[in-house]
Amino acid sequence: MSEIHDPQTLRPADTSVSIAPSLQDNHIVSTSSKVAVATAHDVPVLMYHHVNPHRGMINSSPENFERQIAALARAGYTSLSAAEFAAFLRGAPAPKKSVLITFDDGYLDNWLYAHPVLARYNMRAVLFTVTGWVGDGAPRAHAGQTTALAETYAHKVGRGIIESGDTDRVMARWSELEAMQAAGTFEIHSHTHTHTRWDYVCRHSTAEKIERLSSDLELSRDLLRSKLGINSGHLCWPQGYFDSDYLDVARKNNFTHLYTTAAYGQNKVGTDPEHIYRFAISNMNGLRLLNRVRLARGAVVGPAYNAYKLWKRKIRGKDNAH
Numbered sequence: 001m002s003e004i005h006d007p008q009t010l011r012p013a014d015t016s017v018s019i020a021p022s023l024q025d026n027h028i029v030s031t032s033s034k035v036a037v038a039t040a041h042d043v044p045v046l047m048y049h050h051v052n053p054h055r056g057m058i059n060s061s062p063e064n065f066e067r068q069i070a071a072l073a074r075a076g077y078t079s080l081s082a083a084e085f086a087a088f089l090r091g092a093p094a095p096k097k098s099v100l101i102t103f104d105d106g107y108l109d110n111w112l113y114a115h116p117v118l119a120r121y122n123m124r125a126v127l128f129t130v131t132g133w134v135g136d137g138a139p140r141a142h143a144g145q146t147t148a149l150a151e152t153y154a155h156k157v158g159r160g161i162i163e164s165g166d167t168d169r170v171m172a173r174w175s176e177l178e179a180m181q182a183a184g185t186f187e188i189h190s191h192t193h194t195h196t197r198w199d200y201v202c203r204h205s206t207a208e209k210i211e212r213l214s215s216d217l218e219l220s221r222d223l224l225r226s227k228l229g230i231n232s233g234h235l236c237w238p239q240g241y242f243d244s245d246y247l248d249v250a251r252k253n254n255f256t257h258l259y260t261t262a263a264y265g266q267n268k269v270g271t272d273p274e275h276i277y278r279f280a281i282s283n284m285n286g287l288r289l290l291n292r293v294r295l296a297r298g299a300v301v302g303p304a305y306n307a308y309k310l311w312k313r314k315i316r317g318k319d320n321a322h
């Protein structure tokens with residue numbers, strides 16, 4: 001495959017709001033005779049939570065996040081929009097090196113640290129926000145504007161602050177979500193309204209579980225519509241938990257693309273959009289990130305790596321049982 005047939009090489013540097021290349025770019029590929037359509041075999045979906053200076057399992061430092069995004073950009077990866085990713089699962093072509101970058105929960109540090117980096121490298125991400133934790137007020141200054149930034153917290157400390165009711169110290173505001181949406185760095189989707197595990201809370205009543213989850217999804221969907229004008233069918237499950245009742249409730253609320261925390265599978269044409277695979281990215285440098293993405297991709301390496309990891313997990317599970 002000649003490089004010229006890769007839509008990546010034909011994409012002009014674009015600093016406008018519409019960051020990802022239009023899928024129409026692929027007409028260049030499909031009109032070239034005798035050359036197979038250069039489309040992605042699969043699209044790895046990356047999962048982030050925090051970008052801040054604290055240590056933690058689900059934190060990336062601002063420096064390493066910049067290294068990761070820079071490495072992806074330099075290696076020619078395109079970060080898809082949720083709509084482009086959905087179209088790919090339905091059979092539309094996507095650039096060969098495509099990823100979907102996702103963030104869970106909607107922390108303030110995403111605005112302070114991740115947004116300016118994404119803007120700098122013309123990359124985009126999807127933010128699954130807990131709509132009940134989003135506050136009002138003017139946007140705070142981000143790292144692209146000043147070094148005097150609002151304080152950020154390690155994950156557990158932040159969760160304690162949220163539980164105490166002071167969510168605004170930890171979470172992004174509506175004005176910040178709106179600014180990121182306008183800049184094209186983040187598009188906003190639902191991570192429910194309250195981030196509650198209704199399967200735990202209502203473990204004695206399935207009817208109550210269904211009712212509470214239903215209003216959780218409804219509230220979230222309606223708020224995204226009224227506050228940001230978003231009509232989203234993309235939903236990320238809190239803590240990755242779902243069951244058949246959860247799936248029914250999501251369908252009834254018009255959520256068509258459901259994001260899991262299952263790491264070892266590929267998102268390909270025809271993959272069930274109600275079971276989208278994602279793997280977590282921790283505080284690693286750019287090279288390690290590229291290696292992790294390479295291990296996830298392709299017709300040969302990706303399936304072999306995933307099978308190995310699942311096998312290892314099974315063996316470990318057996319070990320634990322003894």
Ligand SMILES: [Zn+2]
Pocket residue numbers: 104105191195237238239
């Ligand atoms: Zn979450």
